[in-house]
Amino acid sequence: MSSGIVEMHLKLLFDLDNLLNDIDEPKYKKIGFKVEQEEKQSLLRTRKALLKKLPRDMADVYERLKERYQRAIAPVDNGFCFGCFQKLPTELLTQTKGMITCPNCGRILYWRKKQ
Amino acid sequence: MNLASLLSKDRIILSLKPGKKEKVIEDLVYAIKKGTDAELIVSTLLKREELGSTGIGKGIAIPHCRSLAVDKLEIAVGRTTKPMKFNAIDKKPVSLIFLIIAPPQDPGNQYLITLGKIVQIAKVMAKKKLISKPNTPDEFITLINQVEKDLKKRN
Numbered sequence: 001m002s003s004g005i006v007e008m009h010l011k012l013l014f015d016l017d018n019l020l021n022d023i024d025e026p027k028y029k030k031i032g033f034k035v036e037q038e039e040k041q042s043l044l045r046t047r048k049a050l051l052k053k054l055p056r057d058m059a060d061v062y063e064r065l066k067e068r069y070q071r072a073i074a075p076v077d078n079g080f081c082f083g084c085f086q087k088l089p090t091e092l093l094t095q096t097k098g099m100i101t102c103p104n105c106g107r108i109l110y111w112r113k114k115q
Numbered sequence: 116m117n118l119a120s121l122l123s124k125d126r127i128i129l130s131l132k133p134g135k136k137e138k139v140i141e142d143l144v145y146a147i148k149k150g151t152d153a154e155l156i157v158s159t160l161l162k163r164e165e166l167g168s169t170g171i172g173k174g175i176a177i178p179h180c181r182s183l184a185v186d187k188l189e190i191a192v193g194r195t196t197k198p199m200k201f202n203a204i205d206k207k208p209v210s211l212i213f214l215i216i217a218p219p220q221d222p223g224n225q226y227l228i229t230l231g232k233i234v235q236i237a238k239v240m241a242k243k244k245l246i247s248k249p250n251t252p253d254e255f256i257t258l259i260n261q262v263e264k265d266l267k268k269r270n
Contacts, residue, residue: 008155011183015159018181018219023166027224031231032171039166046162071219073183082220112186113152 003097006054010062011110013050014073016043017066058099065107074107083107116225118232119260126191127252131212133199137161140178143191143214152184156216170203173241177233179215181226188225189216190233192255194246211246213237236262 020043022028023035051059065072074083081088084105092100092109100109126146131139137157144156159180163169170176191214198208213233217226239262240246249255 004151008151011155012158014219015155015180015182016162019159019163019166022181022227025227027227027231031227031234033167033169035166043162043166073219075183075186075218075220077186110183112184113150 006058009050009053010058010073010108013047013054013062014071016047016050018071019043020047021070061099061101062108069105069107072108073110074102074105076109076111081105081107081109116229117260117263118229118236119256119263121188121190121229122192122256122259124252124256126189127255128191128193129249129252129255131193131195133195133197136164136199136201139193139195139199139212140164140214143178143193143212144216146191147189147214147216148184152182155184156180156182160214160216168202168204170201170205170209171234171237172203172205172207173238174198174203174207174210174246175237175241176201176203176209176212177215177230177237178212179217179226179230181217181219181221183219185216185218187218188221188229190214190229211237211240232263235266239266 062072069083074081076088079088079093081102081104083102086104089103101107102109128146131142140160141157144153148156159182160178163180164178169178193212195210198210201209203209215230236259245258249258
């Protein structure tokens, strides 16, 4: 599987996990968006399927980080990890291949595309 | 933060072509992002729709999600030239769509606050039959500003 597809699956998994967190928020329910248990179960099945599409080591790291921090991926902004707000080493910022994790908190790092 | 300040003219499409829900969501997302970022957002929004339509009734839909693809709250608005099917909770067609995308990290949970605000404002617009009034994006922003001010006075 190409790294682009893996990255897309990983990002979608992360977005779905955020969705799952939000629908359980009391504030969200108060706004008036109600999600039935059946639909939530279906989303959990999609999540499981996405996880299976990731390389095993990546899926394990993701799940472990999610368990620890709730959000396993942290965007990089201005050379900082937006998970732990620590400055990242310069050599890391030039690395382009593979899954890159923050040396301080361990979260998977994500560089947003500039548009 | 008021809602009008989060709107930008180039993301308000007042002559949106009605069609399949997926296509209309895609058109609005492309007003915000392009390429693989847009694809990711569309996928997440459609997954959210599978949980239950974000058509809140009275001709309004508010598709929403958080996505890694954005670093701040992004909003696009579409008003369709004809009402379209959106599987809304009241089963009625939809003509006004507020699309909202938030970053995963969101200090103060601005996302849910804004989402709640949009629901309130959109309901007032529907009740007072204001949805079809604005002719330009500028007029639309002015109207939102006015409705928001009125709501603030009332609360």
